[in-house]
Amino acid sequence: xxxxxxxxxxxxxLVVDIDSQLGSVAGSRAVAIDAARLxxxxxxxxxxxxxxxxxxRILVTEVAAALRLPERTTETLVEYSRVLVxxxxxxxxxxxxxxxxxxxxxxxxxxxxxxxxxxxxALEEKMLPKAVELTAAxxxxxxxxxxxxxxxxxx
Numbered sequence: 001x002x003x004x005x006x007x008x009x010x011x012x013x014l015v016v017d018i019d020s021q022l023g024s025v026a027g028s029r030a031v032a033i034d035a036a037r038l039x040x041x042x043x044x045x046x047x048x049x050x051x052x053x054x055x056x057r058i059l060v061t062e063v064a065a066a067l068r069l070p071e072r073t074t075e076t077l078v079e080y081s082r083v084l085v086x087x088x089x090x091x092x093x094x095x096x097x098x099x100x101x102x103x104x105x106x107x108x109x110x111x112x113x114x115x116x117x118x119x120x121x122a123l124e125e126k127m128l129p130k131a132v133e134l135t136a137a138x139x140x141x142x143x144x145x146x147x148x149x150x151x152x153x154x155x
Contacts, residue, residue: 020098026105027096031061033081083109088124089118094132103136111140 040059044051056078059146084092088108095105108127112120131139 019101023101024098024099025097026102027084027092030081030084030092030105031093033078034085036063036080037078057093080106083113087120088112090124090128091131094128099132101136104131104139107131107136107140 025050033077035061037056040055041052046057060074060078062073063069063078064071067074069077084095088105089110091100091105095102108124108131111127112123115123127139
């Protein structure tokens with residue numbers, strides 16, 4: 001093989017490896033953020049809604065400051081982390097394996113939002129194999145919307 005072409009191929013392989021690592025790290029970040037969320041709830045003085053709300057506000061403020069993110073963006077990050085860890089464990093596992101991007105995971109979260117646990121699990125099972133094959137745009141257009149319509153829920 002000619003030297004420049006071989007070098008180019010190696011660089012593309014490196015980009016693919018790094019992208020896989022980014023997915024894996026995003027999954028690990030989701031787990032860490034959810035652990036912090038649970039920890040903040042444990043620090044609440046009691047289990048009242050007011051105390052839980054205060055604990056969440058403190059968590060969001062601290063994470064936003066630490067990551068230099070807007071608080072609204074951080075609120076979404078905290079909620080998506082909770083959903084991945086507690087409602088979409090198969091999606092989290094694929095994300096942590098590096099076989100899909102965080103964008104694919106957020107599409108999955110958005111598509112299952114508002115579904116019953118049964119429909120959510122069924123939709124996740126059917127859509128996940130395509131998440132590792134399609135671009136994010138193809139995933140949402142070709143797979144998620146048509147599958148979501150089968151559940152009888154609006155997209």
